Amino acid sequence: MLNARWYIWLRNILESFAHSKHLSLICENEQDIIFPDELTETLLPPIHDIKNLELQIYSSTATSQKILDGFIWILPGLRTLSLTFGSIAKIIEFQREDDVEVILARVKIGSQAKTNKR
Secondary structure, X not given: OOOHHHHHHHHHHHHHOOOOOOEEEEEOOHHHOOOOHHHHHHOOXXXXXXXXXXXXXXXXXXXXXXXXXXXXXXXXXXXXXXXXXXXXXXXXXXEEEOOEEEEEEEEEEOOEEEEEEO
16 A cells, blocks of 8 residues: 555545546556545545546556445546556446436456446
8 A cells, every 4th residue: 555645645636637527547556546445534535526537557457346446435426437457448337316326337348348237
């Protein structure tokens, strides 16, 4: 885990671009952008204005669930999250109905596509 200052800086950068229609981030590995639980519970308020985020991670060991959990908390207004891990792309669409969050995930690997609903 990186130190707390890194995550506070990252959160502040995200907030400074909160009114952008589309935001893209590129990082070396998932640890750069997975917000630790202890920070999300005490230090970092969520950012409500970011709706579409594209995230490219060079590391092939990235896990989408950890990334998804962190961004659902820090960006509660997120509508689409596009994740790319090397050649694997995932597009996750969030639909909120009557205070219930439904997550539709379209996973694209090469020319295959699959839709999951949770």
